[in-house]
Amino acid sequence: MSESIDQIFVSGKQWLLSWLPGAPSWVIQIASSLINIFALLAVFLTLFALMSVLERKILGRIQNRYGPNRVGPFGLFQPIADGIKMLIKEDIVPARADKIVHFLAPVLIAATAILALGIIPYGRNMTPFTIDGGILFFFAVGSATELTVFMAGWGSNNKFSMLGAMRAIAQMISYELPLIITVLPVVMIVGSLTPESIVAAQNGYAFGFVPRWFVFTPWGAAAFILFFVSGLVESNRTPFDVPEGESEIVAGHMTEYSGFKYATFFLAEYLGMFAVSGIGVTLFLGGWHAPLGILEFIPSYIWFFAKLSILLFVYVWARGTLPRIRVDQMMNFAWKFMLPMSFTCIIAAGVWHYAGRGLRGWLWSFAVIAAVYFTLSILLDTRRKFAPRTYRFAE
């Protein structure tokens, strides 16, 4: 029974495809791909709408106020109101902006974000598109985002947009390195670039109750934290939202976009967030596996989206709690701290593998990571002594 609920979407798709009995194989292929694409878009656009209102409500609760609560029960129909507002806004294009580039930039940003969602395994046998080098495809598509951000900044014919675009690209390029290098230990240990094999390598339980997810190993935990922080930066979220710093450069590369195009940028940012969280769940948190053996009757896609929701909640939590990081602090952090720690994760994964994958491997790899971490904290210390705080009051 739980098997059939688990595979309900797969059997649903097979039933839909059975309506085309005698068609040639390429028609079946195209129909299958179209069904996958529609399902993916339906799920993630709904999730985007839900996330936009939930983020505002969670931010509101963190800031000790209610979020939007007028439009529906608990304000949950707010995205409908937002959507109508964005659609009927006047679309202003600057007179001397480059029309084609200005128009294409939001389209391409959203397109690359949607492409990245296609290779994530959402449940047992539920990957929209199985590509052999799935992880590499994800990062290749993500690296194409930089060009589209540049197009947005340049096409607006606005110095602030250009500055914002250059800062955004500098930030994204710097943090792409830790993002990709922290994935390398996982690929090394599993031996394959396919997301399905990475999820399959994380099944089973060590000692009977601890799942074999990679986040429960020292190199996996360190790599997951680094990957998560790099994901925060790649999607330009606070505390790393220098590109859209509202108090500094208006909206950076998105300044000259109004109405539906701005909503498209917003959509692309959220879809990028979903994609990075999805890959994080796949690589480190065991994909669609259940955390305890007795809970395996719950369908696999429920587990995937539950883990995804936890990661998205942490994203919103970080946004509500932390101030924005200065650009040079961010660059220092990326190149001086995150890059060496990412390389350490690779070494620690190798040590874990060769010391046997049990307790001994755990202790040795933990020792490697701790040694590098403490060395870095000593080397990167700015040696500033803090003086006692003095207060001056008006006399």
Place this chain on the structure above:
Amino acid sequence: MNNTAFVVIAILTLAGALAAATLQKLMHAALSFAVTFVGIAAFFFLLGAEFVGLVQVFVYIGAVAVLIVFTILLTRRDVEKDRGFTWTGVVVAVAVFGGLIWAILETQSLPMAAPEIPALTVKRIGEVLMTSYVWPLQCVGLLLTAALIGALILVMEEKQ
């Protein structure tokens, strides 16, 4: 199916390359160049070399295209004057084209059928890189390190 895919990708690539060579605005030309890179990556996928296609997207679109675009942006002169039509350009273009066609037609291995190689997995690429091609790999690494250090020195000198 393969033939139609080849024709469509070829048209896209050639259109991008033509646009890159003939467009008035330099930035548009650079962006059409990126479209050409996408076309070439699609060719790699069509030939079954998925890894190379993905690395093409990664390196060419993610890095080289961004580099070209930044260079144009930072060194652009406001007046983009049209060079006009010169006969030397035509002669050089025809000579290069003729040379490339001659070299391609003289290649020995073209008429032969491709030998049966096992499917090119990333594991096999890694194995070959570490055993047969380890010296080219190390040389490329040294080259990249030299380029990185050179870039750093250029930037640091300006600060002082």
